[in-house]
Amino acid sequence: MVTFNLLLNAVVTGILLGGFYAAVTIGITIAFGMLDIVNIAHPAFIIMGSFIAYIVNRTFGVDPILTVIVASPLFFLLGVAIFSFYHAAFEGSGKGSLRGLAFFFGMLFVIEVTLLLAFGVDYRLVQTSYIGPNVGFEHVDLPLRMVIPFVGSIALVSGLHIFFGHTFVGRAIMAVAQDEFALSLMAVDTVAIRQLAFGIAIATAAIAGGFLIVIQPVDPSLGREYIGRVFAICVLGGMGSIPGTVIAAFILGVVETITSTLVGPSWAPAVSFATLLLTLAVRPSGIMGR
Amino acid sequence: MRRFPSWVWPIAVAVFTLAVSRLVENEYYMFAGYVVLQYIVLASAWNILGGYAGYVNFGSAAFFAIGAYGTVVLDKLGEPPLVVAILFGGIVASLVGLVTAYLTLRLRGVFFAIATLALAIVLQTLVMNWEFVGGPLGVYTTRPDSITGFPGYVNYLFVVMLVLALISVLVARAIELSFVGRGLAAIRDNELAAECCGVPTFRLKVLAAMLSGGLMGMAGAPFPYYITYLDPNSAFSIAYGINSIAMPLVGGMSHWIGPVIGAVLLAVVQQVATVTISSELNLMIVGVLLISFITLAPNGVVGLFERYRQQRHWRPGK
Numbered sequence: 001m002v003t004f005n006l007l008l009n010a011v012v013t014g015i016l017l018g019g020f021y022a023a024v025t026i027g028i029t030i031a032f033g034m035l036d037i038v039n040i041a042h043p044a045f046i047i048m049g050s051f052i053a054y055i056v057n058r059t060f061g062v063d064p065i066l067t068v069i070v071a072s073p074l075f076f077l078l079g080v081a082i083f084s085f086y087h088a089a090f091e092g093s094g095k096g097s098l099r100g101l102a103f104f105f106g107m108l109f110v111i112e113v114t115l116l117l118a119f120g121v122d123y124r125l126v127q128t129s130y131i132g133p134n135v136g137f138e139h140v141d142l143p144l145r146m147v148i149p150f151v152g153s154i155a156l157v158s159g160l161h162i163f164f165g166h167t168f169v170g171r172a173i174m175a176v177a178q179d180e181f182a183l184s185l186m187a188v189d190t191v192a193i194r195q196l197a198f199g200i201a202i203a204t205a206a207i208a209g210g211f212l213i214v215i216q217p218v219d220p221s222l223g224r225e226y227i228g229r230v231f232a233i234c235v236l237g238g239m240g241s242i243p244g245t246v247i248a249a250f251i252l253g254v255v256e257t258i259t260s261t262l263v264g265p266s267w268a269p270a271v272s273f274a275t276l277l278l279t280l281a282v283r284p285s286g287i288m289g290r
Numbered sequence: 291m292r293r294f295p296s297w298v299w300p301i302a303v304a305v306f307t308l309a310v311s312r313l314v315e316n317e318y319y320m321f322a323g324y325v326v327l328q329y330i331v332l333a334s335a336w337n338i339l340g341g342y343a344g345y346v347n348f349g350s351a352a353f354f355a356i357g358a359y360g361t362v363v364l365d366k367l368g369e370p371p372l373v374v375a376i377l378f379g380g381i382v383a384s385l386v387g388l389v390t391a392y393l394t395l396r397l398r399g400v401f402f403a404i405a406t407l408a409l410a411i412v413l414q415t416l417v418m419n420w421e422f423v424g425g426p427l428g429v430y431t432t433r434p435d436s437i438t439g440f441p442g443y444v445n446y447l448f449v450v451m452l453v454l455a456l457i458s459v460l461v462a463r464a465i466e467l468s469f470v471g472r473g474l475a476a477i478r479d480n481e482l483a484a485e486c487c488g489v490p491t492f493r494l495k496v497l498a499a500m501l502s503g504g505l506m507g508m509a510g511a512p513f514p515y516y517i518t519y520l521d522p523n524s525a526f527s528i529a530y531g532i533n534s535i536a537m538p539l540v541g542g543m544s545h546w547i548g549p550v551i552g553a554v555l556l557a558v559v560q561q562v563a564t565v566t567i568s569s570e571l572n573l574m575i576v577g578v579l580l581i582s583f584i585t586l587a588p589n590g591v592v593g594l595f596e597r598y599r600q601q602r603h604w605r606p607g608k
Contacts, residue, residue, distance in 0.1 A: 102539055110577040110581065113577065276408050
C-alpha cells in the first residue's frame with residue numbers, strides 16, 4: 001500500500017537527489033551545451049574525483065567535500081590540458097566531431113580501467129560525521145548524507161550561474177557559446193576562452209565526485225550509470241542553460257525516486273533514458289532551449 | 291596478371307579458413323576463432339553507419355544482446371534451428387535500429403550517439419526485470435545435439451560465424467560500391483549539401499541503421515549456444531560497444547577491408563592478452579590503441595598503407 005507519507009518522502013528525496021544531479025550535469029552543460037564538446041568521459045572524471053576524496057579521507061581523515069574543493073584547481077588544469085590536446089588534434093580539421101567523440105569514449109575506458117587496476121572492483125566509501133544521522137521534520141526523514149551534497153550542489157550551481165551572468169569572463173564564455181565566429185571577428189581569442197570554460201567544466205567534476213562518494217559507495221564503473229543521466233538532464237534542460245539544467249535535474253530526480261518507490265528500484269535506470277528518448281522525439285530543444 | 295574482382299578475395303579467404311579449421315584438433319582455437327569472427331561481423335556492421343555515414347553508434351552491445359536474447363526466447367518456446375534464430379535476431383534488431391533511427395536521425399548526429407548509449411541501458415534494465423529470460427540471474431541454454439559432419443558443436447558454430455562474417459563483409463562492400471554508399475559518403479562529408487543535391491539523406495540513414503543493427507543482431511544470435519550461460523552483464527558487455535568502434539577506427543573506416551583488419555588485429559591482441567595477462571587490461575589496451583590511432587593515424591591501417599603507396603608512387607625520378 002502506497003501511503004501519502006511514502007510518496008511525500010519519495011518527492012523530498014527526489015528533490016535532494018535532483019540538486020545533486022544538477023551538480024553532476026553542470027559540467028556537461030558547459031562542455032556540451034555551451035562549447036559543443038561531447039565529453040562523454042565526464043562521469044569518469046567525477047569518479048576520479050570520488051577516488052581522490054576516498055584516498056585522502058582514508059589516509060588523513062580529511063572531509064571528502066573539503067578535499068575535492070582543494071583538488072578542483074588540479075582538475076581545472078587537467079581540463080585545460082585536455083582541451084589543448086583536443087583542440088589541436090580534432091577541431092582544426094573540420095571533421096573532428098566523430099573522432100572527438102571516439103577520443104572521449106577511449107578516454108572513458110582508460111580512466112575506468114586505470115581505477116579498476118589500482119583499486120579493484122570493490123565499492124569504496126568515506127567516513128564523516130554527517131554520514132548516518134537524519135534530520136527529521138514531521139513526517140519526512142532527511143538523511144544528512146543527502147542534505148549536505150544538496151546544499152553544496154545548489155551553492156555550486158548558483159555560484160556558476162552568477163559567474164556566467166555577472167562577471168566579465170563568464171559573459172565572455174556565454175558570448176562564445178552564442179556565436180563563436182562573430183566573436184572571433186572582433187579579435188577575441190575564442191580558443192583561450194573555451195579552454196578556460198572547459199577547465200571549469202572538469203573542475204566541477206571533482207566537486208561532484210566529492211558529493212557522490214558522500215551519497216553512495218563508489219566503484220570504478222559507476223560512471224557509466226551517469227552517462228545517460230547527465231545527457232538526459234542536459235538535453236531536457238535545453239543544452240546550454242543553467243536554470244534549465246537545474247529544473248531538468250529536479251524533474252529527473254523526483255521521477256526516479258517515485259519510480260523506485262512505486263515500481264521498484266531495478267526500474268530506476270530506465271527512467272532517465274526514457275526521458276531522454278522522449279525529449280529527443282518530442283521536443284529536442286528542451287525546456288529552456290532557444 | 292589479370293586482376294580478380296575484389297569480392298573474390300573475402301570468399302577465397304573464408305574457404306581457406308574453413309579448410310584450415312577442419313584440420314585443427316584443439317577446440318580452444320575454435321573458441322578463440324569464433325570471437326574474432328564475431329568481431330568481424332560487429333565491426334563491419336558498425337562501419338556501415340559509423341564509417342560510411344559518420345553517425346556514431348555507442349549501443350552495439352544493445353543490438354548484439356537483442357540477437358542473443360531473441361535466441362533465448364525462441365529456445366524457451368521450443369528448439370529452433372540456428373538459422374531461424376539468427377534471422378529472428380536480425381529482424382528484431384533491425385526493427386529496433388529503425389525505431390531509434392526514426393526518433394533521432396533527423397537531429398544532429400550527436401543526439402543519435404547519445405540515444406544509442408541510452409538504448410543499451412534501457413534494454414539492459416528491461417532484461418534485468420524480465421523473469422522469463424532469467425532476469426539478473428541469467429539463463430542456461432543447452433546446446434542442441436552435435437551436427438552430423440562436425441566434430442563438435444563449437445566447430446559448427448565456428449562455421450556459422452564464418453558464414454555470417456563473410457555475409458557482412460560482402461554486404462558492407464556492396465553498400466560501399468553502390469549508390470547507397472556514395473549517398474552515405476555525401477552525408478558524412480556535408481549533409482546539407484547532400485540534401486540539396488537530391489540525396490534522400492533520411493531514408494539512406496534509416497536504411498543504414500537497419501542494416502547495421504540487423505547484422506549486429508545476427509552476430510548475437512548464436513552467442514547463447516556459444517557460452518551456454520547468458521546473463522545481462524555478458525550480453526550487454528561494454529566490450530562490444532568499445533570494440534566495434536575501435537576496430538573500424540584502427541583498421542580504417544573508408545574501406546570495407548578496414549573493419550576486418552581492425553577486428554582481426556584487436557581481437558587477436560585481446561585473446562592473447564586474456565590468456566597471458568588479465569582480462570581487465572584488455573579494455574585498457576583497446577582504449578589506448580583507440581586514442582593513439584585517432585590522433586596519430588586518423589585513417590587507420592588502411593590509411594597508413596595508402597599513404598605509403600602514394601609516396602612510393604609519387605617519388606620523383608620514377
